[in-house]
Amino acid sequence: MSIMKPTRNLLLVLCPMLVLGFLYYSSGKLHLRVWGQKSQSDVDSSLSVGHQRASVYDKQGFLLKLDGKLPLDLSYKYGNLSEGTCKPGYAAAKMTAIYPKFIKPAPMFLDRNFKRLGKVSNYLPPFGFKTQEKIISDILSLTKNYGLGPELDSMNCKRCIIVGNGGILANKSLGSRIDEYDVVVRLNEAPVTGYVKDVGSKTTIRITYPEGAIQKPERYEKDSLFVFSAFKPLDFKWLRQMVHKEKLRGTEGFWKSVAQHVPKEPSEMRILNPYFIQEAAFQFIGLPLNNGLMGKGNIPTLGTVAITMALHNCDEVAVAGFGYDMNAPHAPLHYYETVKMSAIKESWTHNISKEKEFLRKLVKSRVIADLTNGI
Numbered sequence: 001m002s003i004m005k006p007t008r009n010l011l012l013v014l015c016p017m018l019v020l021g022f023l024y025y026s027s028g029k030l031h032l033r034v035w036g037q038k039s040q041s042d043v044d045s046s047l048s049v050g051h052q053r054a055s056v057y058d059k060q061g062f063l064l065k066l067d068g069k070l071p072l073d074l075s076y077k078y079g080n081l082s083e084g085t086c087k088p089g090y091a092a093a094k095m096t097a098i099y100p101k102f103i104k105p106a107p108m109f110l111d112r113n114f115k116r117l118g119k120v121s122n123y124l125p126p127f128g129f130k131t132q133e134k135i136i137s138d139i140l141s142l143t144k145n146y147g148l149g150p151e152l153d154s155m156n157c158k159r160c161i162i163v164g165n166g167g168i169l170a171n172k173s174l175g176s177r178i179d180e181y182d183v184v185v186r187l188n189e190a191p192v193t194g195y196v197k198d199v200g201s202k203t204t205i206r207i208t209y210p211e212g213a214i215q216k217p218e219r220y221e222k223d224s225l226f227v228f229s230a231f232k233p234l235d236f237k238w239l240r241q242m243v244h245k246e247k248l249r250g251t252e253g254f255w256k257s258v259a260q261h262v263p264k265e266p267s268e269m270r271i272l273n274p275y276f277i278q279e280a281a282f283q284f285i286g287l288p289l290n291n292g293l294m295g296k297g298n299i300p301t302l303g304t305v306a307i308t309m310a311l312h313n314c315d316e317v318a319v320a321g322f323g324y325d326m327n328a329p330h331a332p333l334h335y336y337e338t339v340k341m342s343a344i345k346e347s348w349t350h351n352i353s354k355e356k357e358f359l360r361k362l363v364k365s366r367v368i369a370d371l372t373n374g375i
């Protein structure tokens with residue numbers, strides 16, 4: 001026992017030392033190996049770090065690897081909801097997952113506090129309202145309503161669909177599916193009467209600029225909001241005259257004839273927040289900034305502006321009637337007229353191909369659902 005004790009003590013001391021020594025040795029080896037690897041390919045690895053950063057997000061800030069899968073936190077949040085249940089916050093959450101810069105709050109329409117909207121107060125139309133403050137105040141003092149209405153505003157989960165005007169909507173009998181959405185958004189003069197089977201009968205809001213507005217008063221549907229989207233300063237002048245029910249004076253400056261009269265009460269009129277034009281153009285699509293002024297190919301189409309609006313204000317977002325099938329030159333351009341696809345011209349203001357790249361990202365990652373698969 002008396003001999004064993006020192007041996008045991010020695011072992012007790014030696015063992016931890018061996019362990020520590022081994023750990024030290026192996027960590028040193030590991031360390032060396034790591035550094036060795038690094039020093040062997042210093043240039044390579046710094047490149048690959050830079051490459052890695054660049055390869056996660058694209059120039060616009062969207063994830064490069066897009067798929068329809070739900071991130072883990074979202075599948076926990078939404079995975080249990082049964083099919084067909086509206087998922088609160090879903091579109092914004094999915095958008096943020098592929099585009100971390102996304103900040104959800106952005107009111108749909110301008111209200112009496114519009115001057116406090118920092119992001120748009122310093123831009124001229126169409127990207128903001130600078131120089132138009134007085135005329136907007138005047139319009140808003142008449143409309144006196146700034147939301148979708150009490151019923152929709154109080155819903156805790158809203159599903160929206162943006163119905164584009166594309167010929168791709170024709171003969172697909174999607175009307176009843178479109179009508180199931182809480183908010184049905186239509187654009188410009190796209191008709192409903194005569195096309196109900198394919199495009200539905202419900203219109204919650206119709207977003208319009210002067211040249212796109214329905215010209216025949218009898219063609220305006222009841223119960224829809226007339227939502228005005230301005231692309232140039234002159235457009236606000238037109239809206240003021242429409243809200244005041246004044247006879248339209250001076251139509252020079254419009255690129256097409258405009259409606260003389262909008263048969264809607266001021267309380268049914270809204271001004272779309274111009275932030276959606278700005279954000280779609282410069283942030284989402286990446287069109288040229290051009291010092292914040294309208295320039296060649298830097299105006300998003302109204303359809304993409306409407307989708308941008310919905311990402312901020314709807315819990316789920318779907319689209320139908322978007323995109324053109326370039327392989328079908330004889331297909332109609334619009335669902336409501338016979339102008340053929342082949343008539344489409346390169347537009348001075350829009351950049352359709354860049355815009356489509358953006359919309360594809362939304363569809364691929366299932367931020368939005370595309371009922372007609374045209375995007």
Ligand SMILES: *[C@@H]1O[C@H](CO)[C@@H](O)[C@H](O)[C@H]1NC(C)=O
Nearest residue numbers: 074075076077078079080081
């Ligand atoms: C979803 O269901 C699982 C298993 O039933 C449960 O553990 C989890 O808490 C549920 N998640 C939510 C958000 O309700």
Ligand SMILES: *[C@@H]1O[C@H](CO)[C@@H](O)[C@H](O)[C@H]1NC(C)=O
Nearest residue numbers: 167168169170171331332335
């Ligand atoms: C849709 O169907 C109608 C009637 O059958 C037909 O005249 C029209 O050409 C079709 N349109 C398209 C785009 O297929």
Ligand SMILES: *[C@@H]1O[C@H](CO)[C@@H](O)[C@H](O)[C@H]1NC(C)=O
Nearest residue numbers: 296297298347348350351354
């Ligand atoms: C659209 O964008 C692409 C890529 O930035 C550019 O090459 C092209 O000229 C643009 N088209 C128009 C009409 O501005």
